[in-house]
Amino acid sequence: MIARWREVAKAAGMQMKVLVEMDGEKVFYLQKRDRLASPPVYLSTGVHGDEPGSAWGLLAWAQREIEQLRHGNHLIFPCMNPHGLRANTRLDRRGFDINRRFHIDTDPLCGPWLDIVKQSVPRLGLCLHEDYDAQGFYVYELNDLPKTASYDILKKCAKHMSADPRRMIDGRRSRDGVIRPRAIPTTLPGMPEAIVLWQLGCPFTLTFETPSEFSLDDRVRTQADFVDAAIRLAARTSNHQP
Ligand SMILES: [Zn+2]
Secondary structure, three states, X not given: OHHHHHHHHHHHOEEEEEEEEEXXXXXXXXEEOOHHHOOOEEEEOOOOOOOHHHHHHHHHXXXXXXXXXXXXXXXXXXXXXXXXXXXXXXXXXOOOOHHHEOOOOOOOOHHHHHHHHHHOOOOEEEEEEEEOOOOOEEEEEEEOOOOOOHHHHHHOOOOOOOEOOOXXXXXXXXXXXXXXXXXXXXXXXXXXXXXXXXXXXXXXXXXXXXXXXXXXXXXXXXHXXXXXXXXXXXXXXXXXXX
C-alpha cells in the first residue's frame, strides 16, 4: 500500500512525508508543496486497522483521480494505524483507539497531526471507516448547510450495495443511511477525528462507513465512489459555506 501511495504522490506531484515514526513504523501523509495556497480537501483512513475496505478504497479513488490531485489541494492521511491494518485490529500498537485521541496535542501521533491540520484548516474533511454491524453504507454529517448534503452523495454510492436501512445506528437516529446530529457532541470520553476537524474550523465533515462483513471489492468501490461524490458535491455547495 505504501509503494502504491508513493506512485500516486509521484504522478500527482505531491509530497509524501512521514507524520511520525513510532516503534520503527512510519505513518505517512501526502500534501502539495504549496498547500498553504488554499484550504485543502482533507482525506483520511486506516484509523481503525480492522477496516481495510476504507484504506484500499481511498487508494483506489486516488489512483483514478491523479489529475484532480495534481490540480487541486488535498491533504491525505492514507493509513493512520498501519500496525492495526496488518494485525486486523481496531486499536493501534499502543492499544489505543486513535479515534478517541485526536484532541490530545501531547499524543505522539495526534499531536503532529494537529500541527499539520492547523497550518491550513481544511474546507472539507472526509474520514473513511467501516463497521461490522452495518447492513449497508452510512454517513455521519457535520456542517452548517441548510439542507442535508449526504442524501445526494449517497445516491452515487449505491452501485454495489445500498444504504444501511436501520433507523438507529450506534444510538443515533438515522434516515436512509444519514446521521446528522442537531448539536455537535462535545462531552464524549475522547474526541473523534471529524469532531476535532469541526472544532478547528473545518465547515463540512463527513464520516463514511461501509459494512466490513460485505465483499471487500464492493466496499473498496463504494468507498471510492463516496469520496468522488462528496468532493463533487462540496465543490458545488462551496458558495454556501459559512
Ligand atoms: Zn472506524
